Amino acid sequence: MELLQWLTLAVFAVTIVAIVINKLDATVAALLGVAVMVWMGTMTEVEAAQLVDWNVMAILVGIWVIAGYFGRTGIPSWLSVQSLKVSGGRPGLLIVVLSMLTGILSMFIDNVVCILMMAPVALPLARALKIPATPLVLMIGFSANFMGTALLLGDLPPQMLHSVAGAEFFDFIWSQGRPSSFPILIVTFVLTLAFMYFYGFRSIGKASAAGAAKIKARIPDPLFATITVGMFLLTVLAMAFREVLDVKLGFIAITGAIILVLILELLGDKLKAPSFEHIVQELDWRAVFFYIALFALVGGLEKTHILDMMANAMKPLFATNYVLGATLLYWVTIPIVGLVEHDAYILTFLYMIRDLGTSGVPTWPLWWVVLWAGTLGSNLTVAGAPALYVALRIAEKEEKRKVSLREFLSWSLAFCLVSSAICYVFALLIWILPYSN
Amino acid sequence: MFRNILIPTDGSPASQKAVRRGVALAKAMKAKITAVIASPPATPIIYRKKMPVGYATPNEHQRMINRSSKRHLDVIARAAKKARLRFEAVQIVSDFPDETILDTAKKKKCDLIVMGTQGQGGLRGVFIGSTTQKVLNQSKIPVMVIR
Numbered sequence A: 001m002e003l004l005q006w007l008t009l010a011v012f013a014v015t016i017v018a019i020v021i022n023k024l025d026a027t028v029a030a031l032l033g034v035a036v037m038v039w040m041g042t043m044t045e046v047e048a049a050q051l052v053d054w055n056v057m058a059i060l061v062g063i064w065v066i067a068g069y070f071g072r073t074g075i076p077s078w079l080s081v082q083s084l085k086v087s088g089g090r091p092g093l094l095i096v097v098l099s100m101l102t103g104i105l106s107m108f109i110d111n112v113v114c115i116l117m118m119a120p121v122a123l124p125l126a127r128a129l130k131i132p133a134t135p136l137v138l139m140i141g142f143s144a145n146f147m148g149t150a151l152l153l154g155d156l157p158p159q160m161l162h163s164v165a166g167a168e169f170f171d172f173i174w175s176q177g178r179p180s181s182f183p184i185l186i187v188t189f190v191l192t193l194a195f196m197y198f199y200g201f202r203s204i205g206k207a208s209a210a211g212a213a214k215i216k217a218r219i220p221d222p223l224f225a226t227i228t229v230g231m232f233l234l235t236v237l238a239m240a241f242r243e244v245l246d247v248k249l250g251f252i253a254i255t256g257a258i259i260l261v262l263i264l265e266l267l268g269d270k271l272k273a274p275s276f277e278h279i280v281q282e283l284d285w286r287a288v289f290f291y292i293a294l295f296a297l298v299g300g301l302e303k304t305h306i307l308d309m310m311a312n313a314m315k316p317l318f319a320t321n322y323v324l325g326a327t328l329l330y331w332v333t334i335p336i337v338g339l340v341e342h343d344a345y346i347l348t349f350l351y352m353i354r355d356l357g358t359s360g361v362p363t364w365p366l367w368w369v370v371l372w373a374g375t376l377g378s379n380l381t382v383a384g385a386p387a388l389y390v391a392l393r394i395a396e397k398e399e400k401r402k403v404s405l406r407e408f409l410s411w412s413l414a415f416c417l418v419s420s421a422i423c424y425v426f427a428l429l430i431w432i433l434p435y436s437n
Numbered sequence B: 001m002f003r004n005i006l007i008p009t010d011g012s013p014a015s016q017k018a019v020r021r022g023v024a025l026a027k028a029m030k031a032k033i034t035a036v037i038a039s040p041p042a043t044p045i046i047y048r049k050k051m052p053v054g055y056a057t058p059n060e061h062q063r064m065i066n067r068s069s070k071r072h073l074d075v076i077a078r079a080a081k082k083a084r085l086r087f088e089a090v091q092i093v094s095d096f097p098d099e100t101i102l103d104t105a106k107k108k109k110c111d112l113i114v115m116g117t118q119g120q121g122g123l124r125g126v127f128i129g130s131t132t133q134k135v136l137n138q139s140k141i142p143v144m145v146i147r
Helices: A003-021 A026-040 A045-051 A054-071 A075-087 A091-106 A111-128 A133-147 A156-165 A181-201 A209-214 A222-240 A249-270 A276-282 A285-303 A306-320 A322-339 A342-357 A364-379 A386-399 A405-435 B013-029 B058-082 B097-107 B122-127 B129-138
Strands: B004-008 B032-039 B045-048 B051-055 B087-093 B112-116 B143-146
Touching (some): A003 A285, A003 A306, A026 A045, A026 A285, A045 A285, A054 A075, A054 A111, A054 A156, A054 A249, A054 A276, A054 A285, A075 A091, A091 A111, A091 A133, A091 A181, A111 A133, A111 A386, A133 A181, A156 A342, A156 A364, A181 A364, A181 A405, A222 A249, A285 A306, A322 A342, A322 A405, B004 B097, B013 B143, B032 B097, B058 B087, B097 B129
Parallel strands (some): B004 B032, B032 B087, B112 B143
Antiparallel strands (some): B045 B051
């Protein structure tokens, strides 16, 4: 390895450590890492900008704008009250139904946004049925994190796969002649929820049909809700048929967002809609800049051929025993992403697997393995996923007490291990074994 | 001199020793006794000495915690009754006994904390040395440590 490669690797490692120990703001640390790489000559400032996948950034911002309006339509509250009716006021069932609802929403909406939408409407239901807030909000957090990877829109990792491997919307449903992310994760999700019901929720709280009947929710402005949901669905539909339209996904997302903003602004005071300015202020710009820096950082490793070298070092493992290699990759990923921010890890491995592919190692099973393990493992602790940190804070605020690590692990370890084990069986049978020869 | 003495308990021998001394002191001062216990949250996993040792549904676990907490608080209640002292019991759900003790002292306007050292783990371990140390470090009212 040359000196520049060592230096680049060192800057990358120091940046990741800075992000993990959380002494410095993660976004600032990542941007600093990129700046140091530019000053060192790993890449020029123009190359750093070119290494960022702006298409993915456009998807994120576009969908976040639409989701921002969606959160204000009152539909999440209305859906939560419908969940209460479906559960018949049975607390354990309500938790499962709310988790399922969160999972479905998070396939289209960012995880943190999804939790911020669902937790405030779930908590009054929890109070009515005397459900402890902590397990309920944590289940909402786990579910949002879990199902974000099922489709292309819900989280950054699937969008990274779109960027690195060219996975399209339908590839997340059916890819290479076999079921992929959506069917595998939805079945895993349902089985995990069933397990969690028997594990901790079958006798929680107090069933109260009368208490449930008292809670009502209505959509404040049906026209605003209809326009927002309509545009959301149209945007998702257009993204699903991106190849026919022959434009980038980010362009579709931004177009959908702009059209929605335009319609709402033109209708002005006739709707009870938040202003565009308000929605823009609510966007998590810190996360946007973190993701921008992440692409540049990992791009620095790619440009200096460090990922190439790492892929070469890993190649014998996959070439001699593909099943063992993929299995190790899956189960090593789980605890790592449980303890460190998972996006950087996933992006690095997606690039590395692409480089592995040039030497004849089948890439698709490994890409899915990293994506699924990277997402499911991140449910282990709050360090793995920002969404869980948000959920934990909401639970602590509601219960007016601190939640200890052992209390958190009592729920997260069960969810994480069971979901990971179920998903591994599907990954092995559907993806790894068929490619092992 | 002291009007409201806080006696934390976890049922350990060390905390019971503190109960005896605390009640005797309260009797001498004609003070009120406030007893507090930090109960762990009811999760499906049962911990003992900070190690997972079993499984119970949260409802079953809650009943176990309540029974155990009541038993430990009742020890102080009986001692206070025997000494003809005013008494109040507080049960707080928390995995952080030091914070529970300090918060209760503040909320109940206690002017002295009497607590033991060298406790055990799990529910009985809310009085491990570090808890006493944290209370000693952060308390704004006098703390009497019984060895």
